[in-house]
Amino acid sequence: MKSSLLFERLSIRGVRNLTALELEPASRLNVIVGDNGQGKTSVLEALYLVATTKSFRAERLGTLIQAGTEQASVSAVVREGGMRREQRTVLGPRSRVVRLDGKAPKSLAGYATRTPVVVFSPADLELVSGGASGRRRLLDRVALYLDPPGTDARLRYEHALRSRQRVLEERGPGARELDAFEEVMAEDGARFALARERAADGVRERLGATFARLAAPELTVRSSYVAGGTVERDLFRQRLAAARAADTRRGAATFGPQRDELELVIDGRPARSHASQGQQRLLTLALKLTELDCIREARGAHPVLLLDDVSSELDPERTLAVHELLMSTQSQVFVTTTRADLFPERPREGSERADFRLTAGALSGALRGV
Numbered sequence: 001m002k003s004s005l006l007f008e009r010l011s012i013r014g015v016r017n018l019t020a021l022e023l024e025p026a027s028r029l030n031v032i033v034g035d036n037g038q039g040k041t042s043v044l045e046a047l048y049l050v051a052t053t054k055s056f057r058a059e060r061l062g063t064l065i066q067a068g069t070e071q072a073s074v075s076a077v078v079r080e081g082g083m084r085r086e087q088r089t090v091l092g093p094r095s096r097v098v099r100l101d102g103k104a105p106k107s108l109a110g111y112a113t114r115t116p117v118v119v120f121s122p123a124d125l126e127l128v129s130g131g132a133s134g135r136r137r138l139l140d141r142v143a144l145y146l147d148p149p150g151t152d153a154r155l156r157y158e159h160a161l162r163s164r165q166r167v168l169e170e171r172g173p174g175a176r177e178l179d180a181f182e183e184v185m186a187e188d189g190a191r192f193a194l195a196r197e198r199a200a201d202g203v204r205e206r207l208g209a210t211f212a213r214l215a216a217p218e219l220t221v222r223s224s225y226v227a228g229g230t231v232e233r234d235l236f237r238q239r240l241a242a243a244r245a246a247d248t249r250r251g252a253a254t255f256g257p258q259r260d261e262l263e264l265v266i267d268g269r270p271a272r273s274h275a276s277q278g279q280q281r282l283l284t285l286a287l288k289l290t291e292l293d294c295i296r297e298a299r300g301a302h303p304v305l306l307l308d309d310v311s312s313e314l315d316p317e318r319t320l321a322v323h324e325l326l327m328s329t330q331s332q333v334f335v336t337t338t339r340a341d342l343f344p345e346r347p348r349e350g351s352e353r354a355d356f357r358l359t360a361g362a363l364s365g366a367l368r369g370v
């Protein structure tokens with residue numbers, strides 16, 4: 001049994017072009033319609049921010065703060081199973097403050113995994129066609145729920161990795177402090193590699209079947225994980241020591257999970273170079289739904305699903321297929337689109353569905369501006 005998880009209320013202040021908004025989303029499907037540049041993605045960004053403390057499109061959180069204002073704040077009432085909680089994230093030019101039921105949480109990671117949210121945005125096309133870093137981030141989002149200590153190990157590892165590289169470049173491969181950094185990297189890198197492996201296993205087990213549900217069943221898809229490091233600590237340490245000279249010349253560490261790859265194969269060929277654009281779109285969607293499945297299993301709750309700009313990503317038949325699929329999940333869903341006609345209302349959706357229109361940062365429909 002998975003708990004239901006949903007945003008019951010959302011309050012947004014000072015985010016991008018949005019006017020002050022109070023939202024009461026429907027329990028299942030929320031369709032946000034508007035022309036380009038009206039603030040649709042910003043609403044999803046606000047939801048994502050209050051759940052995860054991050055943005056899915058901006059590197060720097062400061063860009064979310066409305067021009068001419070001092071801070072952005074989003075608060076939400078989230079219901080999970082029979083329990084309600086209030087989450088709040090406030091951004092200042094150089095600060096990020098979070099509150100769980102009015103109190104400072106024990107850790108940021110504890111806060112950020114409370115309300116799992118999975119987002120599908122046009123930029124995700126890069127997952128299939130782009131470099132390995134997007135696929136590694138997908139594995140890390142899964143690992144965050146599947147193996148929380150693995151994420152702690154990742155953060156320590158990345159820190160030691162940067163320190164070692166700096167020492168290599170400033171003092172060369174003979175520097176004495178390298179031993180200590182490599183010790184940390186071997187310990188935490190091996191642990192982090194295990195988390196990546198577990199996440200990759202989760203993805204591999206589900207991806208093929210998920211793709212088959214979306215696309216022509218005669219097309220086969222699989223993923224395979226190619227480790228850049230190792231889960232064996234001693235071997236990790238040896239490889240680091242052996243790579244010092246090369247890493248100094250290259251200006252980057254050549255051994256370790258920062259070099260992991262998740263290869264995607266469609267009909268026996270690399271998807272990146274051989275899949276058609278339509279196939280790449282479906283594979284992207286299958287990857288995201290796989291992420292959703294993995295997180296749902298690990299977290300024991302249905303993550304909230306944010307689908308940004310569905311209109312520009314999929315042709316109408318596929319959009320309807322996606323729609324069917326979404327209605328069969330038990331996740332609360334938020335969809336943005338420029339095309340209301342892609343999401344016709346159906347009988348019996350009733351209070352489970354809400355439709356909103358966004359114009360110049362202000363909402364009409366079931367979402368009310370204040």
Ligand SMILES: Nc1ncnc2c1ncn2[C@@H]1O[C@H](COP(=O)(O)OP(=O)(O)O)[C@@H](O)[C@H]1O
Pocket residue numbers: 015016017034035036037038039040041042043063064065066067
């Ligand atoms: N920090 C900011 N302050 C004010 N306006 C912003 C800020 N950041 C972006 N915008 C504006 O917000 C508008 C809405 O953007 P977006 O949410 O991407 O719209 P949509 O998804 O509907 O196309 C854009 O016109 C953009 O220029």
Ligand SMILES: [Mg+2]
Pocket residue numbers: 037040041042308309
């Ligand atoms: Mg947008």
